[in-house]
Structures are given as C-alpha cells and as structure tokens.
Amino acid sequence: MSERALAIWLLLPAGLLLGFVALYPVVRLIYTSFFQFQLTLGPEGSFIGLANYAAAFEDPRFWNALKNTVLIVLITVPGALLVGLLLALLANLPFRVKWPVRLGLLLPWALPLVFVGLIFQWFFDSQYGVVNDWIMRLGGERQFWLFKPDLAFIAICFTIIWKTSSFVALILLAGLQTIPKELYEAAQVDGASRWQSFWRITLPLLTPAILVAMIFRTITAFQTFDIPYAMTKGGPGNATETLAMYVRVTSIENLNFGYGSALAVLLFLLSMVITVIYLRYIRGADD
Amino acid sequence: MKKLFWLLVAVLVMSTALAQQTRLRVFVGGQQRPDVMRKIFDLYQSRNPGVRVDVEVGGATSDQQQQYLTTVLASRDPSIDVILIDVIRPAQYAAAKWADTLDKYLPSATRQALLQQYLPAYAKANVIGGNLVALPSFADAQFLYYRKDLLEKYGLKPPVTWDEAIKQAQTILAGERNPNLNGIGFMGNISEGTVCSFLLPIWAAGGDVDEGGKLVLTEAQARASLQFWLDLMDKHKVAPPNMAEKAQDTIRQEMQAGRWIFGTLFAYAWNRFQNDADSQVKGKIGVVPLPRFEGGRSASCLGGWQWTISDFSKNKAQAYKLVRFLSSPEVSKILAIDASNLPVFPSLYRDADVLKANPWFADALPVVQAARARPVHPRYPEVADVMRKALNAVLARIKTPDAAAKEVIDGLRAIYR
Numbered sequence: 001m002s003e004r005a006l007a008i009w010l011l012l013p014a015g016l017l018l019g020f021v022a023l024y025p026v027v028r029l030i031y032t033s034f035f036q037f038q039l040t041l042g043p044e045g046s047f048i049g050l051a052n053y054a055a056a057f058e059d060p061r062f063w064n065a066l067k068n069t070v071l072i073v074l075i076t077v078p079g080a081l082l083v084g085l086l087l088a089l090l091a092n093l094p095f096r097v098k099w100p101v102r103l104g105l106l107l108p109w110a111l112p113l114v115f116v117g118l119i120f121q122w123f124f125d126s127q128y129g130v131v132n133d134w135i136m137r138l139g140g141e142r143q144f145w146l147f148k149p150d151l152a153f154i155a156i157c158f159t160i161i162w163k164t165s166s167f168v169a170l171i172l173l174a175g176l177q178t179i180p181k182e183l184y185e186a187a188q189v190d191g192a193s194r195w196q197s198f199w200r201i202t203l204p205l206l207t208p209a210i211l212v213a214m215i216f217r218t219i220t221a222f223q224t225f226d227i228p229y230a231m232t233k234g235g236p237g238n239a240t241e242t243l244a245m246y247v248r249v250t251s252i253e254n255l256n257f258g259y260g261s262a263l264a265v266l267l268f269l270l271s272m273v274i275t276v277i278y279l280r281y282i283r284g285a286d287d
Numbered sequence: 288m289k290k291l292f293w294l295l296v297a298v299l300v301m302s303t304a305l306a307q308q309t310r311l312r313v314f315v316g317g318q319q320r321p322d323v324m325r326k327i328f329d330l331y332q333s334r335n336p337g338v339r340v341d342v343e344v345g346g347a348t349s350d351q352q353q354q355y356l357t358t359v360l361a362s363r364d365p366s367i368d369v370i371l372i373d374v375i376r377p378a379q380y381a382a383a384k385w386a387d388t389l390d391k392y393l394p395s396a397t398r399q400a401l402l403q404q405y406l407p408a409y410a411k412a413n414v415i416g417g418n419l420v421a422l423p424s425f426a427d428a429q430f431l432y433y434r435k436d437l438l439e440k441y442g443l444k445p446p447v448t449w450d451e452a453i454k455q456a457q458t459i460l461a462g463e464r465n466p467n468l469n470g471i472g473f474m475g476n477i478s479e480g481t482v483c484s485f486l487l488p489i490w491a492a493g494g495d496v497d498e499g500g501k502l503v504l505t506e507a508q509a510r511a512s513l514q515f516w517l518d519l520m521d522k523h524k525v526a527p528p529n530m531a532e533k534a535q536d537t538i539r540q541e542m543q544a545g546r547w548i549f550g551t552l553f554a555y556a557w558n559r560f561q562n563d564a565d566s567q568v569k570g571k572i573g574v575v576p577l578p579r580f581e582g583g584r585s586a587s588c589l590g591g592w593q594w595t596i597s598d599f600s601k602n603k604a605q606a607y608k609l610v611r612f613l614s615s616p617e618v619s620k621i622l623a624i625d626a627s628n629l630p631v632f633p634s635l636y637r638d639a640d641v642l643k644a645n646p647w648f649a650d651a652l653p654v655v656q657a658a659r660a661r662p663v664h665p666r667y668p669e670v671a672d673v674m675r676k677a678l679n680a681v682l683a684r685i686k687t688p689d690a691a692a693k694e695v696i697d698g699l700r701a702i703y704r
Binding site for chain 1: 350353354357361379382383384385476477478527528529531532665666668669672676677679680682683685686
C-alpha cells in the first residue's frame with residue numbers, strides 16, 4: 001500500500017464521521033427547504049422550489065426577527081469585546097491574589113445559557129427583581145424591564161454581554177500572555193507612558209486574538225436563542241424574537257419543517273458571509 | 288445429569304416466556320405523577336403477566352414534552368407505544384398521522400356507548416374528522432378561585448358575573464388598604480394559559496373561535512376580550528400593571544402567599560393552596576365556575592390529558608388493550624384519589640372515596656361540564672401563538688386592542704383559509 005493510500009484509509013473514519021454528523025444534516029436541511037413540508041397538513045412533503053424563500057422575504061415576522069438578531073450582534077459583539085478586554089487586562093495584572101479575578105472570568109463562562117437567562121429574568125422582574133429594588137432605593141421609578149420593547153432589549157443585551165465577555169476575556173488573556181515583557185521594558189526605557197505602550201504594543205499584538213474572539217462571538221450572536229427565550233420568550237408580542245427563535249417555533253411547534261429549514265438556511269448563509277469577511281481580514285492581517 | 292437436563296428445560300421455557308412477553312413503553316410528563324402512573328402499570332402487569340410496561344418520563348410542561356415527542360414521532364421512531372397527550376393535540380396528531388386511529392378495534396356501536404360514559408367535551412376533543420384518535424385519562428379546567436375569608440368579611444357572595452367580580456375586588460381592595468393585595472389574577476405572559484385568558488371573555492359573552500371548522504370569531508369580539516383584560520389593569524385597577532409577565536404559576540404562588548382575592552387557575556392550584564407547607568391561605572379558598580357577562584354564559588377553558596397510541600408502535604393491539612384499561616373508570620378513580628386528578632367520568636364526582644380524598648370535587652363537576660375546548664385544529668400551535676401574542680402585546684401596551692384584534696383576525700384567517 002502506498003503511503004498516500006494509507007493516509008486516505010486512516011483519514012476515512014474521521015471523514016465519514018464528520019460527513020455524517022456535519023455534512024449530512026446541512027445537505028438535508030437545504031434539501032428540505034425546497035419542500036412544502038408541514039406535518040400538520042399531512043405526513044408527506046411536495047417540491048416547491050424556492051417558494052419558501054420567497055415567502056420568507058414577504059414575511060414581516062422574518063424581517064422583524066432578522067432586525068432583532070442583527071441588533072443583538074451589533075450591540076453585544078462590541079460590548080462583549082470591550083468588557084472582555086478590560087477583564088483580560090485586569091486578569092493580566094500581577095495581583096498577588098489571583099483567584100477572585102479568575103473566578104469572575106470563569107463563572108459566567110461556565111454557567112449554561114438558560115440558567116443565565118433565568119437568573120437575569122429574576123433580576124429584571126418588575127415586581128420582585130433586584131434591579132428595580134436598586135432603582136427604587138435610589139429614588140427612581142419602577143421599570144417594566146421585560147415587557148417594554150426597548151427595555152427588554154437592553155436587559156437581554158446586558159445579560160448576553162455579561163455572559164459572553166468572559167469567553168472573550170479568556171481568549172484575549174491568552175493573547176496578552178504571548179506578548180513578550182521585554183517590549184514593555186524597552187518602551188519604558190524609551191520613556192513611553194502606559195497609555196502609549198497600550199496603544200502601540202498591546203493592541204497591535206493583540207489584534208489576531210481579538211479577531212478570533214470576534215469571529216466566535218459574532219457567529220454565536222447570530223444564533224442567539226437561549227437567553228431571550230428564557231427571559232422574554234420573544235415578547236412582548238414578537239418584539240425580542242430572534243431568527244433562531246423563529247426557526248424553532250416554525251419547525252418544532254408549528255411542525256412546518258420546510259419553511260423552518262428555509263429560515264435556518266438563511267441564518268446559515270448570514271453567518272457564512274460574516275465568517276468569510278472576517279477570514280479575509282485575518283489573512284490580510286497575517287500578510 | 289438428570290438434574291442438569293431439567294434445569295436446561297426450565298431455562299429454555301423461561302426464556303421463551305420472556306421472549307413472548309410484550310414490552311410496552313409509555314410516555315408521561317414529569318408533572319403527571321409518574322409514581323402514581325407506575326402503580327397503575329404495576330396493577331396492569333399483575334393482571335396481564337405477558338405484558339411489561341416501561342414508563343418514560345418527559346419534561347414538566349406540555350410544550351417541553353411535545354418538543355421531545357416531535358423529534359421522536361417525526362423520525363418515525365417505534366420505541367414509544369402509548370403517549371399521554373394534552374387535550375389541544377389530538378387534531379395535530381391526527382393530521383401528522385402520528386396516532387393510530389382506535390376505530391379499527393371498536394365497532395361503531397361500542398364506540399358510541401364507550402364515548403357516552405365520558406364527559407361530553409372529551410368525547411368531542413378526541414374524535415377528529417370522524418376518527419377516534421385518543422381516549423381520555425383525566426380532566427382539567429380553569430376555575431375562579433376566591434378568598435372565602437375576605438368575601439365573607441365584606442358580606443359578599445361568590446360572583447356570578449364579571450361585573451360583580453370587579454366590584455367585589457374594588458370593595459375589598461378599598462377596605463383592606465393592603466398594598467400587597469391584588470384583585471383579579473389571570474395569565475398574561477407568552478404561554479398556553481394566556482390563550483385561555485384570551486378566550487374566556489369571548490366565551491363568556493357567548494362567542495367562539497370556530498364552528499364546524501370555519502372561523503366565526505369577529506374583530507369586535509377579539510377587541511372586546513383584549514379590552515376587557517386591559518381594563519382590569521388600567522380602568523378598574525383590580526390588577527397590577529405588570530400582568531404581561533404573569534405566568535400561571537406566578538399567580539398561583541402569589542395567591543398562595545395571600546396576594547390575590549380572585550385567581551383564574553387550573554385545577555392543580557387547589558391542592559397547592561390546601562396542602563403546601565408555606566400556604567398562607569389554607570382553608571380560606573373557595574372555588575366557583577368562571578363568571579359570565581350579563582346575558583352571556585359561564586365558560587371555562589378545558590384542559591386534560593389523553594392516551595393515544597403511536598402509529599409507529601410495533602405492539603398496537605397490546606397497546607390498545609392497555610389504553611382501554613388506562614381510560615377506564617377504575618383507573619380514573621385511582622388517579623382521582625392518589626393524584627387528585629379530576630375524573631373524566633361524571634359519576635366519579637359523587638363517589639364517596641373520591642370525595643373523601645378531594646371534598647372540593649363536588650363543586651368541580653359543573654365547571655368541568657361547562658368547560659369549552661380551545662380551537663380543535665391541526666395547526667393549533669399557530670392559532671395559539673396568534674392569540675397569546677396579541678393579548679401579551681396589549682397587556683404590555685405596545686399594541687392597542689384595535690390593532691391587536693385586527694392582527695388576530697388576519698392571522699387566524701391565514702390559518703383557517
């Protein structure tokens with residue numbers, strides 16, 4: 001057996017597994033999206049070409065969910081990046097007692113998303129929530145956090161940033177620790193201020209790590225589901241419904257697998273486009 | 288050597304007996320007392336030595352259970368034989384061809400006689416397009432729970448109309464001057480209970496959503512319902528302004544802590560009020576049918592659970608025998624006594640043993656008999672979504688009753704076309 005053939009044989013199990021768990025569902029999803037396939041109308045589907053996609057573009061609920069999803073991306077990705085950077089810089093400081101910062105970094109990251117959603121639902125509850133308690137102790141008015149569209153959006157974005165910035169911080173911390181200390185010492189000798197060394201050394205050398213964190217954060221932000229689902233169920237009305245939530249309602253509750261698949265493909269395309277743009281950026285940065 | 292031979296024979300006989308044993312897998316929800324269900328299955332096993340019944344326990348709410356079941360059934364998985372489903376689902380199961388129709392086991396005369404024994408609403412809910420899709424397990428309905436002690440203190444009788452209920456709540460709230468006390472509690476968050484909230488005023492005024500599969504709900508009726516609940520908060524001040532975030536169990540917990548005069552809740556609340564260690568309202572709660580409007584009728588939202596056979600089961604005949612047992616008066620009585628589930632047979636509401644365990648069942652029968660089913664439609668989840676989102680949006684004050692009523696009618700027309 002030639003070395004090449006051996007390599008193919010050795011790679012085959014992994015390739016098959018990957019094909020089975022990753023490729024097959026995606027192909028199947030795209031295939032289903034071309035069908036009128038709703039179990040409540042009968043167990044069989046019929047081919048309708050691109051009609052599901054045409055329906056999506058005329059569906060106000062799709063556009064509303066898309067708008068909400070994009071808003072969440074635009075708010076929470078920079079938000080998590082900023083908070084995450086601050087956390088990473090804090091964790092990178094030579095404190096003697098490291099565990100409080102490390103715990104603060106790991107805890108939000110380790111908590112399951114739904115738990116976080118439920119915890120913050122209680123925090124923001126208008127009657128029993130701690131947030132309103134603080135506001136009213138400070139002399140403010142009771143706010144209906146979870147069922148005024150703007151406030152619900154703020155509450156959800158705040159929660160997502162709290163939950164995800166620790167993930168960003170972990171990646172950035174790893175990046176920070178690869179920056180050689182000598183660079184800072186040299187900068188100090190040359191009379192650079194801390195601010196200058198942050199802008200001239202830390203930030204440029206951290207860019208690859210920031211880009212990696214941004215890619216992961218953006219893709220997961222497009223798929224936002226758990227936190228708004230636990231906090232508002234998409235309410236009031238559909239005011240905080242994301243695309244992933246609409247996909248779930250369409251397929252799992254309404255049993256409309258054809259249309260649900262089309263919506264999922266659109267979500268997939270959106271993430272793809274963003275990823276490709278980022279990857280281009282990274283390659284550009286490497287050159 | 289001889290001994291060994293007989294031992295071998297014994298092993299062979301036993302293993303063929305084991306092989307002949309039918310195993311049935313039954314799916315029940317986590318909130319449906321799997322322990323009591325197990326007891327019932329044990330009873331069945333002792334009478335039918337050839338059958339072994341395994342229980343699979345699902346999530347704690349109807350939605351969670353159905354999410355899992357959708358995955359199992361949409362992939363035509365034969366592992367589950369019998370399923371306990373919510374009263375809103377038979378139409379969906381029939382349309383998706385997930386349920387085995389029971390007619391092939393039942394001659395039409397027998398079927399007629401069998402269905403007549405149950406509360407009429409359940410016979411109706413389980414026959415879809417002329418086919419019997421499921422058989423009832425236990426009943427449920429929405430009741431008006433009220434604070435007996437407070438109504439007595441102000442010399443009031445339980446309300447018959449909504450106007451009375453509102454006036455009584457206002458009187459008591461004005462007299463008590465307790466900032467933690469509220470008037471009339473109802474579901475307003477995005478949940479199945481809010482669908483019932485939306486429907487109650489429509490039924491109480493004499494209307495309905497569909498008739499013979501045709502949409503009959505008018506925009507005016509929908510608007511009146513949305514306006515009614517909004518008015519409880521804004522005009523009559525008998526509900527706090529945050530009803531858009533109230534789930535059924537939130538109202539139950541608050542009423543248990545003594546924070547509501549009236550509450551529209553399903554049957555499960557009663558036992559929590561009476562038996563929970565932290566209940567502040569033990570012995571202080573009464574139950575009456577839901578109020579009607581002047582000139583309308585009293586109506587409650589029908590709940591309840593049904594046994595259906597998966598169309599993908601490989602033991603349908605055995606499953607059918609089990610389902611007949613599970614939907615019998617004997618099991619209904621066990622469920623009433625051990626799990627406090629409302630019976631599906633009217634006669635059991637007068638049964639001495641049942642009343643000893645649950646004295647309040649005597650008051651429950653008229654409510655269950657007057658309960659109305661939510662729309663029976665294969666696309667019910669979409670119907671429900673339209674209605675609960677509309678009421679939730681009105682209570683959150685992001686839509687006016689006018690705008691939301693128009694959306695309800697447009698949304699329902701698209702589904703009922």
